[in-house]
Amino acid sequence: MRALISWAMPHLIVVPILLPLITAGCMLALGEGRRPLKSAMSTISGLLNLGVVLVLAWWVLENGPVVYLPGNWPAPFGIVLVADQLSVLMVLLSVVIGICALFYSSARWEKAGVHFHPLGQLQVMGLSGAFLTGDLFNLFVFFEILLAASYGLLLHGSGRPRVSAAVHYVAINIAASSLFLVGATTLYGVTGTLTMAHLAQRVLEVPEADRWLLHTGSGVLAVAFLTKAGAWPLNFWLVPAYRSATAPVAAFFALLTKVGVYAILRLSTLLYAGQSETYGRTSLLAFGTITAAFGALGMLGSKRLASITAFSIAVSSGTLLAALSFRSEAVTGGAIFYLVSSTIGISALFLLTDVVERWRNSGSTDPDEAPFLSARFLEVENVNLDDDEERLVGRPIPASIAFLALAFMTFALIIAGLPPLSSFLAKSLMLSEAMALPAVSGALQGQVWLFVAVLLGTGLMSLITLSRAGIRNFWSSVHRDPPMLRLAEGLPVAVLLLVSIALTVAAGPVTRYAQQIARELHDPASYAEAVLSAATVPPPAKKRSDVEVEEVVP
């Protein structure tokens, strides 16, 4: 086994990118119909992918980062893929959530439009690529892939709310992408390289006269990332889009904001060294705290469960941004733990919200929620033949309400960061580490207190909101029949539930893992070393010979 893996090893890293792509290709070759087949395909390829990523994670844990040179060109010149622990963790997260969301959609949502599964696959591909690539411009390309996929998924099911939300979402993201380009190429203009690892070395040699360019470039880049991460005031698009997206898509999107966070995390440790050590720290903290606080206020001010969940995303990214602003290894460790648990919690809550809301509107989502699933539309619209008009009924799982309520409580607690679940541990870890920071100055002290206040305050507000929502949804005095919970809907939620519980029980190993990741992150030198020292596969004799021929010619 081990031998097999080590034989396949360097190539295994591209599987999370290629496999979904190939799956999507095959699905497209199958045309529009054949939904059961397609969802089967997506599940199978997802599971395969999961297996590979697990192997990859184990391997990286054992033997350090895996560096891959597509095109077989040495590091600073060609594009490079790097699977260090952080990347693998993020890929793992996206694969798990991807499987759950796509499986969930097979219950009903995949019927709301065409191309759902291919888009979903390519979404996974884009996410994996964005996490794995070690090249700044290639990161841009994968950002565009995952954004394009997210546009498609957001518009899946169409309908007025979705399309209007999409107008803003797309426009903002295109603008942000141009900022990305400007920032990234500015960095190239200063350092002459695009490989992140190499950037980490080159920034140390930037002459003082060019430092302002370095800061401008990274600053503009940061604005793009902050927009993706949903930092206030760049996140007005977030709630409408996530609220109106279909449930499985929203579950995906909970992860998309984290891509921005990931990019900031990755680059801030690489770029801000030496003279620029503290550049943007304070403003990042400001962004983070304001975002978290406003997100919590938004939760408090919303009624619909979907909006509450959407705002909770802002809280979670805000918390993360604030935590990252300390650029301290210890705090980052807690932040990574928090990232994982809160992302899973939010994604699952999106899925749950869908079931609960449909249950509360007695079996059907409100018309504007899914215009193309309502009988009225099927009558008037002869265009969409892609909705096979079977009645959407499911097998009632016994005690389905109890299950829903339990799941809701779990995810609510995760989001609020209260015991007994992992995000509480992650939060306390972040806080205690932040407090333990050497108080170099009164300013830092103040920042730490601000951090503490925001984390706990948002926790309280989430608690208030979510208890209200829970009471309204599950304790309402009017009697309802238990929801028709289909297995395809129950299973993913259950899986995510188990994962979150596992994160709590195994808090020890998880914490150690997160801290290890943080240590790796805050040691850019060895990252750069590992990437730049990656050797290319020597060309075979035949090829070398005609290389010589070539060199003779001139």
Next chain:
Amino acid sequence: MELVLSLGIGIMAGSGVWLLLRPRTFQVVIGLSMLSYAVNLFIFSIGSLAIDKVPVIVDGVPLDLENYSDPLPQALVLTAIVIGFAMTALFLVVLLASRGLTGTDHVDGVG
């Protein structure tokens, strides 16, 4: 030369931003493509603007930046052009859909 080009980039970017800040969807889509023009030129202008140094290898000419212009920005611009085109097209269609569903061409779908 550089100055002229930079000013040109600035003008394109400025008019793009101006259009982005307008309320009508058509203005926004035009603005986005103007912006992408500006960005493409910006990327292109990085490194060294060079005249008659096409990066197509001619035998006997030493392979260095003295005789060929920097190919990297060009490659980046090519990718950027394509992606920008794709995104603009997508946005255009989204606008049409929103116009069809909301009955207006205001960016916020109201009045």
Next chain:
Amino acid sequence: MPLLTFVLLPFGAAFLAGMVPTHARTRAPLIAGIASVVSFVGMALLFPGVENGGVISQRIPWMSSAGIDLVFRLDGFSWLFGMMVFGIGALVVLYAHYYLSSSDPASRFFAFFLAFMASMAGVVLSGNLIQLVFFWELTSIVSFLLIGYWYHRKDAQRGARMSLTVTGMGGLCLLAGVLILGNIVGSFDLDVVLANRGLIHKHPLYAPMLVLILLGVFTKSAQFPFHFWLPNAMAAPTPVSAYLHSATMVKAGVFLLGRLWPVLSGTELWFWMVGGVGLTTLLIGAYVAVFQNDLKGLLAYSTISNLGLITLLFGLNSKFASVAAVFHILNHATFKASLFMAAGIVDHETGTRDIRRLSGLRRQMPVTATLAVVASAAMAGVPLLNGFISKEMFFAETVYIQSIPLVEYGLPLLACIAGMGSVAYSLRFIVDVFFGPSCVGKVPLEPEEPPVWMRLPVTLLVLACIIVGVAPAAVVGRYLNTSAGPVVGGVLPEYSLALWHGFNEPLVMSIIAMTVGIAGYLFLRYARQRGRLLVPPVLSHFSGNRAFVLILANLTAFAHWFRNRLLVAGLQRQILAMMLVVFAVGTGAIAMGGGPGTRAPLPLSPSFALLWLVGGLASIATAWQAKYHRPAAIILMSVAGLVNCVTFLWFSAPDLALTQLVVEVVMTLLLLLGLRWLPQREPKKGIYNARTRRQARVRRTRDLIISVSVGLGMAGLALALSTRTLSWTVAPFFLEHALSEGGGRNVVNVMLVDFRGFDTFGEGVVLSLVALTIYALLRRFRPAPEIMALPPQQRALPTDLQTDLLNPRHAKDTAVGYLMVPAVLVRMIFPIVGVIGVFFFIRGHNEPGGGFVAGLVVSVSILLQYVVSGTEWVEAHLNVYPRRLIAAGLLTIAASGAGSFVAGYPLLTSHTWHFHLPLFGEVHFASATFFDLGVFLLVVGSTLFILVALAHQSVRAHRHVEDH
């Protein structure tokens, strides 16, 4: 048994109890009973280990790397609490079995009950502060579920939510405090913390830490001003109140006071905060309790008052007082639990808890009456009962305290007053309910004695009260020593648990309290019969309850307002915000003093300047025209685009120029196709007066300033970068290896398919994604109604017009009729363009061109067919399967990329073959060509897919038109 089991056993039992079917009523309580009894016995057996200062502990590694382990630690103090948690728990289980009606889902009740028991055990056994907070919050959450047991009732919902919010908030404060404490000491381990008194007292953060921790304590133990949640929590089933609100949960707060007493107490701040709050709570609780009409409400306020007493005792900074506090914790638990149960029995038998409706029950339920009388006598502090002794200790403590005169004289007085209050409300409980005329017939049910098993728990507890009261030293002496020892830090003060200390001040105070209390009760009763003093004077105007609800409501309202103001915005605002942030970044950079580089600029050529004069004007004109003259804007924009092309060409980038040109064409065509779905110029809407005009002007100026500054910023950045020479760049590498290893002369193309092939790979995926999205969206899209109709020009034609001018929409073939010339031309172009495409494709690797351009060229030719001949004709004569093309393209890319695996090379590694062909000469053939082919397929497929989607719109539109 190991300490962990005391937490695991109840949790496991809770799980089991949750599993049993709802209707099986005896199984769940049985499980619960067994679990609690076993734990109780186990706990009792551990006593020798903790006697005289022993500590049992068990450490389970958990988050060791974060210094957080599961540490279970049992000393005398926690042993006492453990005994209460499990002992009273067992009794309450027995009681609850009879209390719950047959329709109540027993399994849920006992599951939550056991879960609570487990969390409470977790709190008392925690040897690690974070772990303590963990279980602390858990108790809040589970109690939320228990209070909301009858969830359909509004009061249950309110009570549950209120207690969760208040105690949850306290818990978060406690977390912060604990984190600071741990940070001060450098460990969360309780043993370490308890060993560092001096360090903690000296630390500058002592005060904030103390305040935060005390916030946790006060909220949990219902201390003023957070006491209001407890009365509201009375919506819970009575067994829950008997357990949570007398013996366990509310005691968690004072437990923590005792737990940290050795390290936190002994400061002025401690004295004033803990003592002050305790005293206030003591008085307010007693005062309000007297006026309650709800049995449980009365008990709730008396609980508050007693908790205040305990807090006060801890606050006095004297070891003796702390011992008294521990003793009173025990006593209060016993008599208050029994009282709650008695109240529950009354409620259960009569169907009401309203004291005003109840009276004379001693005839119907003599036994219960007796028990209740004894229990409340203990609460009143009557001699020979346990309450008396702890109260005597309290009085003594107040008398002998050394402090400023105000305290020395004020405290005994207030203590005495509190004593009167307790006597008064105890009397209220006894006399009004069990004595006087019978209430049979005036209450919903026919009261009678409850089953003996339901009475048993009460009986046991009351017996305990009496025994302890008669022979305290003999019965609880050593246990009290054991449990009070850890609180006072090991060394117990001199104290005696004797009944009779001689005729001293405390006794006098007791007598005064007793007599005045009785008098006060009688007076109040008299007043109430006259219909006066029905609500507590003064205090009835301040209701923490109302305040809480008000605060929450206002907070929510504010959040709603805030959300609509600051968290929602139209697209323009969003872009504005983004640009402002960018602006801030830019200014920050300029503040660092940026400037142009040093490289000598290229000599200015006037024609280039002229070119850009045109370009600039065109862009500005576009911006200006885009609102009302869309076609003009499109044309102007393409002028700008052309200027781009020329610029690329000028600075030796033919590939870019070519691509830009073709993209330009396609984009323009798409825009033109889309143009007709946009509405005509709308009639002016809205109000147009001086004010709105001014606002509009202001808005425009603002936008103008922003766009100008962004433009300037871009220009500056571009200038700065284009006038710098890179000290080092990766660029030369590409030039050197393009031909030798990339196998192509056109370096840019080699970069696209080889050096940075992975980018192109992704770019292709983006393109296809966009196509898929557009198709999926448009098959849904119904064009706006007013554009379904024929355009005016075509409507102008009379229907019976005899002409060869045929309507292209009905035309089967446009090559006859007035479109003949363009149609024929375009069809003739088709193969030629195809050839051009192939040409571009082949030469791509060495000359400007490549798969992408070729693909666009080909699709443009097909696009033209659509434009001229109309959708039906094209699709009748030329079947395009765009989706398959895309699929093929994706798979080809993947395959050509993965092909290199076979040779053991990484993804996308290209191989080059060189060979001679007649009349072609030297030919390089790179494997990258396959890759390029994939790109070609993708491009054709995607553009066509988009096009087809758009084209079918018009077809569909006409269908609609003809339908109507």
